[in-house]
Amino acid sequence: DPGFFVPEAGQSQQTPAPFDQFVSSSRSTVAESCPENTITLQESSTSEDQCLIDSxxxxxxxxxxxxxxxxxxxxxxxxxxxxxxxxxxxxxxxxxxxxxxxxxxxxxxxxxxxxxxxxxxxxxxxxxxxx
Structure with missing residues (x-):
């Protein structure tokens, strides 16, 4: 599911994207970091659009x-x-x-x-x- 990833092969439990990261596609094995000087307000963010500027x-x-x-x-x-x-x-x-x-x-x-x-x-x- 978007917002979640499976960090290890063979693992079935999905992990929510941590704060300041996002997972935009299903079946992802990694979360992507938000650009510099941006944050997310919640875990399991699904797109870079949820990364908000924090100067x-x-x-x-x-x-x-x-x-x-x-x-x-x-x-x-x-x-x-x-x-x-x-x-x-x-x-x-x-x-x-x-x-x-x-x-x-x-x-x-x-x-x-x-x-x-x-x-x-x-x-x-x-x-x-x-x-």
């Missing part, structure tokens, strides 16, 4: 995950909602708390409307030009 690896698929990149800033206010993963937004690495990692993603670290390269004080949102 940050927290086992919440992106359609329901309120923080797709896992940086601690909810997508609704995150200026980089699908940004880098594996870091958390703190003042040390995300000065303006916009969800964009300053060094790698954010061209305006203090969110004053002036790009860091043109901003004499890139971490001070009250001033951009040193008079």
């Amino acid at each position: 940050d690896g927290d086992r919440l698929h992106d359609e329901v995950d309120q923080d797709d990149d896992g940086d601690g800033i909810d997508d609704i206010i995150d200026r980089c909602p699908l940004g880098l993963v594996g870091w958390s937004s703190t003042v040390d690495v995300d000065n303006d708390s916009d969800g964009c990692k300053d060094i790698e993603e954010d061209e305006d670290d203090d969110n004053d409307g002036f790009p860091d390269l043109q901003d004499a004080l890139p971490l001070d949102s009250t001033e951009w030009n040193d008079n």
Whole structure:
């Protein structure tokens, strides 16, 4: 049956496809893995269509995950909602708390409307030009 496989020759009992794998055909002897950064919500999945995107690896698929990149800033206010993963937004690495990692993603670290390269004080949102 789709969703199940027989892992060993001569075995009659079918095994459900584990989480993050699927079996799309009857009489299969192996389960196929979902593509990278995707998950299934149940065992015995029957097609790759049941592999849902989970950008940050927290086992919440992106359609329901309120923080797709896992940086601690909810997508609704995150200026980089699908940004880098594996870091958390703190003042040390995300000065303006916009969800964009300053060094790698954010061209305006203090969110004053002036790009860091043109901003004499890139971490001070009250001033951009040193008079």
